[in-house]
Amino acid sequence: MTPGARRALDAASTLFYDRGIHAVGVDLIAAEAGVTKKTLYDRFGSKEQIVVEYLAARDERWQAFLAPYVEAATTPRARILAVFDASRDWAEANSAKGCSMVNAHAEVSDPAHPAYQVITGQKAWMLALFTGLARDIAPRRAAKLGRTLMLLHEGALVAHGLRIFPDAIDHARGEAAALLSDALRAASTAEEKRR
Amino acid sequence: MTPGARRALDAASTLFYDRGIHAVGVDLIAAEAGVTKKTLYDRFGSKEQIVVEYLAARDERWQAFLAPYVEAATTPRARILAVFDASRDWAEANSAKGCSMVNAHAEVSDPAHPAYQVITGQKAWMLALFTGLARDIAPRRAAKLGRTLMLLHEGALVAHGLRIFPDAIDHARGEAAALLSDALRAASTAEEKRR
């Protein structure tokens, strides 16, 4: 990526997230990045493509941010809670308005829009992450547990973004912790029964 | 509200919800409603005002839709679960793209925007509803329980709107049911201890 393109994408990302996608024009992006519209269209081809790269890059940054949290945790339970820890820290610095994918989905409804797959793909990835981690705790209830964790997590992002109540992500983490304790207890009782 | 204004607001509501607020212009609203722009501006004064009334009216419709569900339930536990039942039925018919307040918040970030208070007010109302209903189950844990129910509910709306997995609202209802069983059990044990 050329320096101009880099600056343009950075500027677009901030503007899109803060003001919404349709509310931001290419002239503003160019001006904010110190770049001409010509450069924008030479590098990206269309505004639509800038939107796609904005979402894809943000998802990539989030995954890179998340990875060390999960890797540092030593138990299956801690790995799941680490996702909430990462979300809390990420939200503090980058996500005052909630999930960029959810927000983008509010403006990009057409499934044919190239950004649509980035959005749904990110959510599918998160669900698969929770479900995969849940498998190490309660293999037979992993699907159900993963979905519940997903609900808590998504709800927390919304609650945080709309400032419904303070420390929403920490609250969700607490509920997830209780949920995992129950699941672990249930799994071990089932284990004993089988013996 | 005059007949023309009624048609305009109905058309605007559908368009705003389906395509997003910034993506819909007043010309389109007027055309779709079979009304001239003159009528639009005579009745509403500005597009901003149409947005405000769209959100306020939708909230009002939701509350009217919800009320009989809650009233028909006979136990505190059933009243809470009735909210999820109402949400599921509402979402099927009116809410394929998730919560209109959350979606509007993605486009209207400025707290000075008159729509902002409608959005945050609706969320505050829902939190108060859950907390109030939770008080009849576990008075001392009502605040915490209300917030958890809020997280599950908001998460379910997102999961439904983005089609993360099927029957998200029913799943959330199931988790809420389990949560309430735990809370009831804990409350009755605490009651016995106090005796």
Added chain:
DNA sequence: TTCTGAGTATACAGATCGGTATAGTGTGGG
């Protein structure tokens, strides 16, 4: 009957939208 309110139709203002065109600058590598 006259007056008012709600509506139509149409045209326009000024700004901004996404996107393109032309022309020129500076820089690094073969």
Added chain:
DNA sequence: CCCACACTATACCGATCTGTATACTCAGAA
């Protein structure tokens, strides 16, 4: 030396944006 590349500057395109203006119709009520 020269060429490819990244970029600047500026002007423009047609379309659309919110909002306003003029002129007219029609129904119902005082």
